[in-house]
């Protein structure tokens with residue numbers, strides 16, 4: 317097997333941060349440096365020029381994802397110092413041919429990004445026939461969040477007379493799997509650039525590429541995958557992933573012996589009537605979260621210690637009440653998260669008004685049966701069930717990004733300067 321090229325994708329928006337990360341990645345064994353699409357959009361061709369001056373002998377890849385004016389974009393990137401220019405494989409052949417003409421004039425190669433191509437195998441052959449030098453089996457970042465896998469795309473391509481690159485959320489294990497399947501170029505962004513120790517993260521991927529072993533990963537159910545992803549993040553990471561949405565308001569009373577993650581069983585009740593909340597315990601599967609609306613009343617409790625102990629017996633993952641709980645002295649001794657808007661000593665009568673598993677509003681958020689919840693000391697966030705996997709994946713990216721920013725703060729930076737807040741103020 318030929319030693320695959322490791323290409324680090326600098327998908328950042330600040331050139332100063334990208335330069336430092338590139339230096340660390342090269343020290344860790346990155347062969348090629350990609351000026352990622354966000355970096356080129358944010359900093360322009362200056363980012364290519366700057367990286368060329370820092371790395372006079374490295375292969376630089378300008379990830380322009382060109383979809384029009386092929387030769388013009390290739391010429392700009394080549395003059396700035398790029399050796400490889402990325403075009404969209406889905407672009408018209410007129411664009412590809414024009415880009416290839418520009419590439420021939422300036423002595424650079426064209427990489428075609430297969431993101432969102434309908435018939436990848438046929439299109440890859442066609443592109444190779446046109447003269448494209450590298451086909452990139454790329455699953456874009458938004459597509460990754462919905463579970464698309466670049467290795468599946470790679471498998472559809474078959475044997476081609478050109479170099480094959482792979483990209484899309486690769487880590488050491490999946491990068492090695494790509495190498496074992498014959499990829500010539502393995503492109504890694506997030507796993508390297510979001511690591512606290514970029515050099516070590518790059519070196520781990522380099523080692524895995526040089527010693528690929530094919531492990532068949534055990535296939536987990538979607539719910540298990542979602543739960544596993546959410547276990548690694550916080551409630552704040554999740555609201556960030558939802559673009560600041562999903563947080564429940566007013567849950568002032570919190571008993572959080574551990575993180576709460578699970579799917580909602582909803583309960584609507586009225587005036588502290590504890591019949592439906594208690595019945596709902598028996599509707600719960602292991603790990604489910606009981607989400608109760610007491611019709612906005614905080615002066616009477618539909619939930620208490622005995623219900624909490626019953627919920628533990630049933631394997632309930634936590635309780636959230638838009639309303640009051642009671643027996644708080646006992647509840648805080650129990651190993652189950654309970655969130656409530658108030659604590660009151662008095663309960664209502666068990667009359668049986670209300671509903672189980674109907675759509676409810678709880679602390680300002682709509683909650684349906686099966687929606688996911690995550691709760692920790694910062695509060696509770698609701699994730700719509702149809703977006704659960706995607707949001708969990710995005711939350712992991714938020715978490716990973718913070719790992720690198722935290723490290724840069726540890727080295728003496730400040731959040732304001734790292735994020736270049738002044739520069740990015742909305743004009």
Ligand SMILES: O=C(CO)[C@H](O)[C@H](O)COP(=O)(O)O
Nearest residue numbers: 325483484485486504505506
């Ligand atoms: O082109 C890209 C996004 O459009 C990325 O550079 C590519 O997906 C690699 O980054 P990651 O490993 O984070 O997916």
